[in-house]
Amino acid sequence: MYDKYLSLEFLFENKEILACVPGTPELEYFFRGANRVISFDVRPVSWFDFQMDITNMKKNEDQSFDVFVAIAVMQHVEKDYLVPAEIYRVLRPG
Numbered sequence: 001m002y003d004k005y006l007s008l009e010f011l012f013e014n015k016e017i018l019a020c021v022p023g024t025p026e027l028e029y030f031f032r033g034a035n036r037v038i039s040f041d042v043r044p045v046s047w048f049d050f051q052m053d054i055t056n057m058k059k060n061e062d063q064s065f066d067v068f069v070a071i072a073v074m075q076h077v078e079k080d081y082l083v084p085a086e087i088y089r090v091l092r093p094g
Contacts, residue, residue: 015066018090020054020073027071038065055082063092 013033020040021027031037038060040050052059054070054077068087074080 012067016064017067017069018057018060018065019068020070022071034067055079055086057086057090060090062089065090066092 010033012031015034017031017034017037018040019027019031019037038050039048040052040054040057041048042051042053044051050059054073068091070083074083077083
């Protein structure tokens with residue numbers, strides 16, 4: 001099952017990741033090698049680090065992450081036009 005992720009083994013190495021994703025063991029494996037992974041959801045679910053709206057991620061400072069990942073999210077966001085600016089704000093240059 002995990003062999004499909006092997007080609008991505010070094011993709012997140014030493015990166016700081018902000019992730020709006022379902023919490024599953026497969027994703028923990030997928031993000032292996034990262035320095036830090038912060039997960040969040042708009043719902044108050046215990047396995048996420050934060051309850052936060054993807055259109056307003058003010059709990060995070062500007063330019064504080066190397067990678068932003070959102071899986072199966074945008075179809076649930078009413079004001080989806082606000083998301084790109086927030087992603088741009090929290091990502092470090094480069």
